[in-house]
Amino acid sequence: GAVVSQHPSWVICKSGTSVKIECRSLDFQATTMFWYRQFPKQSLMLMATSNEGSKATYEQGVEKDKFLINHASLTLSTLTVTSAHPEDSSFYICSARPMAGVNTEAFFGQGTRLTVV
Amino acid sequence: QKEVEQDPGPLSVPEGAIVSLNCTYSNSAFQYFMWYRQYSRKGPELLMYTYSSGNKEDGRFTAQVDKSSKYISLFIRDSQPSDSATYLCAMSAGVNTGNQFYFGTGTSLTVIP
Numbered sequence: 009g010a011v012v013s014q015h016p017s018w019v020i021c022k023s024g025t026s027v028k029i030e031c032r033s034l035d036f037q038a039t040t041m042f043w044y045r046q047f048p049k050q051s052l053m054l055m056a057t058s059n060e061g062s063k064a065t066y067e068q069g070v071e072k073d074k075f076l077i078n079h080a081s082l083t084l085s086t087l088t089v090t091s092a093h094p095e096d097s098s099f100y101i102c103s104a105r106p107m108a109g110v111n112t113e114a115f116f117g118q119g120t121r122l123t124v125v
Numbered sequence: 126q127k128e129v130e131q132d133p134g135p136l137s138v139p140e141g142a143i144v145s146l147n148c149t150y151s152n153s154a155f156q157y158f159m160w161y162r163q164y165s166r167k168g169p170e171l172l173m174y175t176y177s178s179g180n181k182e183d184g185r186f187t188a189q190v191d192k193s194s195k196y197i198s199l200f201i202r203d204s205q206p207s208d209s210a211t212y213l214c215a216m217s218a219g220v221n222t223g224n225q226f227y228f229g230t231g232t233s234l235t236v237i238p
Contacts, residue, residue: 012168014168042226049133049231049233050230050231051131051213051228051229051230051231052169052213052228054225054226057225099166101168101169103168103169103226113157113159113171113174114159114171114226115171116161116168116169116170116171117168118167118168119166119167119168121166
């Protein structure tokens with residue numbers, strides 16, 4: 009299957025600092041990438057949908073000024089958690105859907121575990 | 126009511142057993158059905174992708190979709206300890222409705238050697 013690389017796989021940061029997470033589709037182009045958040049023993053919660061070259065669409069309740077998403081190219085989307093606080097500690101996962109095909113499956117990155125201390 | 130319902134388990138089976146994992150859903154517009162396997166602290170890995178109703182088989186895995194009952198299943202034959210993971214079902218109504226995926230909560234499976 010297609011490969012989606014997410015970096016870093018884990019990060020610890022101090023409260024008040026910002027953290028950037030990268031999501032790259034390695035062997036395909038992705039018009040759309042998705043950012044999810046997952047709490048322990050819970051399912052994936054969609055945070056936002058990122059379209060190349062345009063502003064991200066955020067789900068209700070997700071602060072767009074706190075979770076900045078940039079989709080600069082067809083293979084890269086970034087999520088920046090600004091002014092991180094301990095409650096932002098979570099597992100963040102991106103997914104990307106290949107451009108080829110109309111309704112295709114999504115492939116996930118390996119996730120980033122963020123711990124804010 | 127959630128869009129997708131999935132029993133979180135946990136489910137423990139002996140090695141070699143047949144495992145049945147299920148999800149129900151409420152949105153009749155869903156046409157695309159996926160099963161993902163997620164190991165601890167890893168991203169979900171696509172196992173099966175099915176369009177509309179019917180069965181799909183891939184090795185030890187069989188996915189079934191019954192749209193009339195709004196019910197999907199994943200069967201794992203000859204289960205192995207390496208199958209121990211959380212299994213997530215996901216579904217989508219397709220690109221014409223935003224292509225958003227809706228996930229179940231995941232079922233935690235342990236296969237005991």
